[in-house]
Amino acid sequence: MRFPLAFAAAQLCAGIAVAQEIPPSERRSGTNFMSAETQAIQADDGSNPGMLWVLQGGSLWDEPAGASRRSCASCHGEAATSMRGVAARYPAFDAASGASIDLAGKIDQCRMTRQHATSLPRESEELLGLTAYVGHQSRGMPIAPPDDARLDAARAEGKRLFQTRMGQLDLSCSSCHDANWRGRLGGSAVTQAHPTGYPIYRLEWQTIGSLQRRMRGCMVGVRAEPFAYGSAEFVALELYLAERAAGLAIETPAVRP
Amino acid sequence: MSRTLVSVPKTARAGEVIDIRAMIAHPMETGYRMGPNGQAIPRKIIRHFACDYDGEEVFSAEFHPAMSANPFVAFSTVATKTGTLTFRWTDDDGKVETASAEIAVS
Known part of the structure; x- marks a missing residue:
């Protein structure tokens, strides 16, 4: 009798401490x-204000930066093909630092080590623009x-x-x-x-x-x-x-x- | 760097009512807010927006401090002839941002 009771008590405690995860379905x-109105803003690229940053990211993609005078496009070419699906698999493992890295961190790392440009601060318009532009290429992908x-x-x-x-x-x-x-x-x-x-x-x-x-x-x-x-x-x-x-x-x- | 997004139909029939939308990236700072240092953040808003259709003004609006950042304007006009729609946003300093779009009318 003692064991099942102890087990039930442990189950109850676990239930309080950790909520049930959401099933995939x-x-x-x-x-x-x-709301339907906010969904409509998002669905239409002409009214989604996030597209302003995607546009900015798109022009930064083609703009040479840093001592290398190379742009993102110099190595990666057309983002529509080279960056398709990239955001879907981030954060990823970064061999250079031996740790996991998120998409914004990876973009900034690429800027510093390959373009030899200054680091972009987190939440700066430029880094958000580039991250939005790269993320946008994976829209619709799981x-x-x-x-x-x-x-x-x-x-x-x-x-x-x-x-x-x-x-x-x-x-x-x-x-x-x-x-x-x-x-x-x-x-x-x-x-x-x-x-x-x-x-x-x-x-x-x-x-x-x-x-x-x-x-x-x-x-x-x-x-x-x-x-x-x-x-x-x-x-x-x-x-x-x-x-x-x-x-x-x-x-x-x-x-x- | 241009931070505007305009949406104009590429083609239309003569006499058709067309929907036009225009958005610009702008902070629309009211001038009423305090920064972290307790000092007022200077006002910086767009004062005037206008749209020209082949040189003729078809829509204009005065903007005020209560408008949101990145203001979005939607309006309609009648498609009369093939031409260019030019959009102008004028801010407090008199700086003008422009954008344009072509429409083919048949």
Whole structure:
């Protein structure tokens, strides 16, 4: 009698600590939670303000930069072919640094090591533009995290962070986005937190922003100290989020309320 | 660097009502906000928007501080002849951003 009871108690504790993950059949992009009007803004390239950054990224792609006087296009050619599907498999493992790297980090690394140009700060118009332009080339493709054993440790760390309660409100990402994604918080849909359309044009920001900016907003919301831009913690979280959203279509640049 | 997005039908029949949309990347800073240092962020908005159809003004609008960043304008006009639509955004400093699009009318 003692063993089953202890087992049941352990199950209950586990149930409280870690919310059930969303089954693949119920995964839905944040687009499905938006009003019809906001969906219409995103669907039409003529009214999606994120396209302004895609345009900017497109001209930066062809612009020579740094001491090498080479542009992205000098090596990669037409982004429509060379960058198709790239955003779908990021974050990826970076052999040079021996760590995982996200798309914005990879673009900046390429800038510094190959173009010999200055680093672009995170959330700068230029880096957001380039990331949006590269991400846009994969629009409509399913998120396909690489099957790379070197990423396993970081991915597991990301999952752990996702399920770790933090801040004065003592909430984990999972407390809302796994356990209560059907609910509403202060009138807004909670959603499942799938990174399908980053960088996103957020109406609240009135500008485009990265997934890390979005996560920092949530961390400030639960009154935790946000991780730094480009930190290993954020890349680990991005890795886990990509695995969690595997198969959902990329929408970059998405519009969110 | 041009940061404008205009949408005009490529072709239209004469006399047809056509929908036109124009968007520009602009902060539309109201002048009422404080920066992190407690100092007012200077106002920087677009004051005037106008659209010319083959040299003739068909639409114009005054913008005010309450408008969102990256303002989006949609309006309609009548397709009369093949030509160029020119869009002009004038900001507080008098700086003008322009964009244009061609339309073929049959």
